[in-house]
Amino acid sequence: MEKNVKMKDIKELGEQLGELQRVCREKKIPVMIAFEGYGAAGKGLQIGNLIQALDPRGFKVYAVKNETEEEWMHPFMWRFWTKIPEKGRIAIFDTSWYRRVMIERFEGKTPEKELEKDFESIRAFEKQLTDDGMVIIKLFLKIDRKEQKKRFEKLLASKDTAWRVSKGDLKRNHDFKEYKAINEEMLRKTDADYAPWTVINATKKKEAKVAVYQAVIQAMKEAVARKELEEKGSLEKKTEMKRETAESILAKTDLSKSMPKEVYEERLKELQKKMEHLHGELYRRRIPVVLGFEGWDAGGKGGAIKRLTSHMDPRGYVVNPTASPSDTEKAHHYLWRFWRAMPKAGHIAIFDRTWYGRVMVERIEGFCTEKEWKRAYGEINAMEQDLVNAGAIVLKFWMQIDKDEQARRFKARQENPKKQWKITDEDWRNREKWDQYEVAVEEMLEKTSMPHAPWIVVEGNDKYYARIKVLECVTEAIEKRLKEERK
Amino acid sequence: MEKNVKMKDIKELGEQLGELQRVCREKKIPVMIAFEGYGAAGKGLQIGNLIQALDPRGFKVYAVKNETEEEWMHPFMWRFWTKIPEKGRIAIFDTSWYRRVMIERFEGKTPEKELEKDFESIRAFEKQLTDDGMVIIKLFLKIDRKEQKKRFEKLLASKDTAWRVSKGDLKRNHDFKEYKAINEEMLRKTDADYAPWTVINATKKKEAKVAVYQAVIQAMKEAVARKELEEKGSLEKKTEMKRETAESILAKTDLSKSMPKEVYEERLKELQKKMEHLHGELYRRRIPVVLGFEGWDAGGKGGAIKRLTSHMDPRGYVVNPTASPSDTEKAHHYLWRFWRAMPKAGHIAIFDRTWYGRVMVERIEGFCTEKEWKRAYGEINAMEQDLVNAGAIVLKFWMQIDKDEQARRFKARQENPKKQWKITDEDWRNREKWDQYEVAVEEMLEKTSMPHAPWIVVEGNDKYYARIKVLECVTEAIEKRLKEERK
Known part of the structure; x- marks a missing residue:
């Protein structure tokens, strides 16, 4: 057990999460949680941790891979638009709409000249959904180059796990600095009030688990508070129609x-x-x-x-x-x-x-x-x-x-x-x-x-x-x- | 203009079709129309003819091709179950759930030992849908080997149309007798009261058009009559629950x-x-x-x-x-x-x-x-x-x-x-x-x-x-x- 992390605390956080899921369902608040980060930082593990605290009937996990042909033949945000959760449900993304401006950019698949447009599409997507009441929680799991190398080597040592390390992973470890610069630019350009990034140090797994729980709890709590305020607050007045003087x-x-x-x-x-x-x-x-x-x-x-x-x-x-x-x-x-x-x-x-x-x-x-x-x-x-x-x-x-x-x-x-x-x-x-x-x-x-x-x-x-x-x-x-x- | 086919008659049939589409929408009757038949028999042409008589807001055409990876990873009827029209709408299939027991069987992709199961799946699919009020219209466009060959040669003569003739088409023309036997077995095994086949001689295009119109009109008319009878007829009694004596x-x-x-x-x-x-x-x-x-x-x-x-x-x-x-x-x-x-x-x-x-x-x-x-x-x-x-x-x-x-x-x-x-x-x-x-x-x-x-x-x-x-x-x-x- 890592220091500073007590079993009891984790249990309490888990209970809070379960309770918040229930409240969000009742209040019809939809939630999207995106996991991004470096290879071997433990996205799969942390998703597993997170859902243990949740009612399996209320969430869906999407493993985002390379586009299928069907997806490739649509605008790049199409596959995410079609996967947004309905009100009261949770969608969890194992890598997300950020692939395009991270891995795919690093691999040269995303044309640099379209990059700004892509960032714009991402920001518009998140803005529109949050304006409509969606909670978007973005978690970035961070480890350093040395730690990543150590983890890859451990995985490669056993034939049961070696397949999990791809050539791309090794390349990104080799050019860590370059890939890091891409990620940092991404974080900077898409960190918004309405959909902020939480960067989590994933070197210690238990501490990372607590940080993930806390980030999700925090965001859901705020959303519930906002919703309650809205419910209490006066309903917006019906629109008054008035003829504009502009030329018809x-x-x-x-x-x-x-x-x-x-x-x-x-x-x-x-x-x-x-x-x-x-x-x-x-x-x-x-x-x-x-x-x-x-x-x-x-x-x-x-x-x-x-x-x-x-x-x-x-x-x-x-x-x-x-x-x-x-x-x-x-x-x-x-x-x-x-x-x-x-x-x-x-x-x-x-x-x-x-x-x-x-x-x-x-x-x-x-x-x-x-x-x-x-x-x-x-x-x-x-x-x-x-x-x-x-x-x-x-x-x-x-x-x-x-x-x-x-x-x-x-x-x-x-x-x-x-x-x-x-x-x-x-x-x-x-x-x-x-x-x-x-x-x-x-x-x-x-x-x-x-x-x-x-x-x-x-x-x-x-x-x-x-x-x-x-x-x-x-x-x-x-x-x-x-x-x-x-x- | 082929003999026996008058422009005026076609126009009248078209109007009847449009009217029946409207009635089916109103009475919430769903309709599926499957086009099958020999290569170059004119399925695309006849679908084009058919929809000219229909309100485009009420139908959808599906071009059924080889399975996508997603589809291949599901039971073979999955891709059709997910495409059934909602009540009041029409789905038209350019080749259909019969591919598996026709082309794919001929090509050896459908294991012979699974064939009877496949026929059973098809029959169950059609039975279940029609029991639920679906109208299933199955049209088989027929031409003979000589006519097919002539049409292929015409298509191959121009580079604008040559791509439409595949190697598989030529193979099926070459082994016409064998392919015909497969089709005839299929027609025999899946011709049911609830979803009958209409075999249409497609040698003469205008006559085929009239035959397609007539088959569709006939089936829709019958469905409307059945529905009206149902509406008039007494509602079925609520179920009486009685305890069975069988061992619990x-x-x-x-x-x-x-x-x-x-x-x-x-x-x-x-x-x-x-x-x-x-x-x-x-x-x-x-x-x-x-x-x-x-x-x-x-x-x-x-x-x-x-x-x-x-x-x-x-x-x-x-x-x-x-x-x-x-x-x-x-x-x-x-x-x-x-x-x-x-x-x-x-x-x-x-x-x-x-x-x-x-x-x-x-x-x-x-x-x-x-x-x-x-x-x-x-x-x-x-x-x-x-x-x-x-x-x-x-x-x-x-x-x-x-x-x-x-x-x-x-x-x-x-x-x-x-x-x-x-x-x-x-x-x-x-x-x-x-x-x-x-x-x-x-x-x-x-x-x-x-x-x-x-x-x-x-x-x-x-x-x-x-x-x-x-x-x-x-x-x-x-x-x-x-x-x-x-x-």
Whole structure:
């Protein structure tokens, strides 16, 4: 037994941990614990220690290895976004989203010129999750070069354990100073208030165990205290909607644009054929495409998507209809369900309604707080930036019609027995909130239009014109990208 | 234009299809459409034709290729179980679960001695899904050898299309007769009332298109009619619980069995160490393990699981707590959520409460019909058989205590402020239904205990005895398997 560590103390800490796990489950606080550190510092051992104090029904351990092909074909944070725990549960990572800026950087797999972007993605990931109530605990287990060498030699001495020491491990021990510099830069650049690093001296195993317990207990305690404060504190006021004086983008839209049927039919044929061809090119060059569709009810989203996809290879695209979140989806960060549906390289994901629901229906109906939807602009921009960094083409369409046109379409649907199902009471209720939506849409267009992920406002009063515009914009964006790649 | 096919007819059929898709969505009928057939018969083309008539927001197309590593490490039906559509949606498969008994058999990848098991798995899969309301449409596109050869040659003539013809395609054309015999055997063995094959002559593309439309329309129409009949028909009566006269397994359990604390502590240490070692062996030999825990409330499931796992490598096992199904889970077959959690080769999945909820709580609370829970015994046996066929060790534990012991534990929990949370009103309500549960449990033990997936009744009044018994049974089962493998 190492000095200063008493069995009794460890037992007490373990009990505290078990109790905190229970409280976090009850209060629906999700927790992520990342173990990083030098090879042979004892990550596996410390994870084993930690979970002994926990109820096995409430946590999951992820051993993060090299990316699978599926993972490699997505943005690098995708595999972590899809693994975030639901509210009240704990996810433990044996190495984590930091691999990319540690081991993989050291091995030259992470291009230096993308490094700053990667740090930015990591910071955005942690910021967004903690803003949503996630507790992120990051533990870095430290030993020095000599100690590491000693441990490797001990492992190598027995054939039962020798396989645990890789060539990479030995290389990192050999170039310890260089690897250490990489780690220290990483620690410096990602040590944030909302997700701080705890560096733990792992030379003495029992002392390290106590330090791990303490760090986790501390973070969970603080989270519980914050949550209690929140519960006591007054609920945030519902948002007041007020019309901004800024110049209106929607008002400037020329809704008189139209297209004769004969021209439409000819152009449609041409563009669908072109789309079919471009889809094959995208697949061969492994370029992913994300297309979001938003717009007024009866604005023509469905019809535009149908024309867009009708000649595409069905094995290479998916249309994701976005309805109200399921209970599982509600138990996660609001972006989680969209991350799960993001396309792999070479595929197209089309969203019929999107993550922008956060700053429209959720804002207006009060399904989230003002603080939450205001934060969402930045979160959404960060997500789209991650997609673009991973090589994706990202386009967002707003199908614009005026209020009279909507009324005409609602009525036409009600009078047509085959289309009555398309119109519900909710549609009429939403219509009453037209002005509120207009304010929200203007703000959204203004705050989330970026050169690499632009909003395209589609003049939708004439369906023919609108469908052709969507097809044109998509094909042009793809052609532009293919041209750039050829350079 | 081929003779006998009029543009107008196709348009009408397309409209019917779109309308049926809408009705199926409304009536929450899920549909799976499998396309199989000879190479170059035009599966891709016909899928393209089919979806042109459908709303893209309501279907998903899966291109089934060779298994990924992840898939290969699971039972072969796993990748299809995890892809079944939720109620009201359509999944289209470009080649399907039949690969294994067609192409892969022809290529010698499917061992002939496992063939009958594979057919059995396929039949059970289709039977279970259709019993649950799924519509399964299986289309086999047929061309003859000469036509196939002509099409391959045409494809090979252009470098844009030559890549679409594989060596395997040419081989199957060369040995057409042999491959045809395999296909015909497959069609014969899997043509069932509940999931019939439609063989379509695909020599003429337009005629084939009409045949595909007609087959899908026919099947969907029938499904809608069945559903309407059901809705009109009287609801099935709630189950009457009556005590069977058969000899009681539970009554025979000797609950006086116990173990002194000192013996327990020593055995626990030994067995946990053994378990740690065996876990490593399982991992190296890629043997998956499925452990299900059921039992009375306060029967000691949690405690037993905790002792079982405490020395296992956390990266190699997962404990899945089973709560009431979420809404997404409810929208699928009841076994779907368990299939998703099945372990890959070398991993251990522990379930705290299991799929047996179907024949216990769901039966007693009337969450499913009598027909449904009676059917479940066979469905569950089939699922466990699939797991065993894929090499898994499957054990199921029933933690048995008597009613007095439960009362003592409930009271002890209520009096201990740290354990009060463990006891809820629902526990007391369930206790009132003790006799009903006893009937259900007896029937379950009798109908689902199989040599390869046995039920183990654990005498649970003494916790020490119970925990050791669980550890002993698990380690013995693993040792037995390892010994068999070594032979």
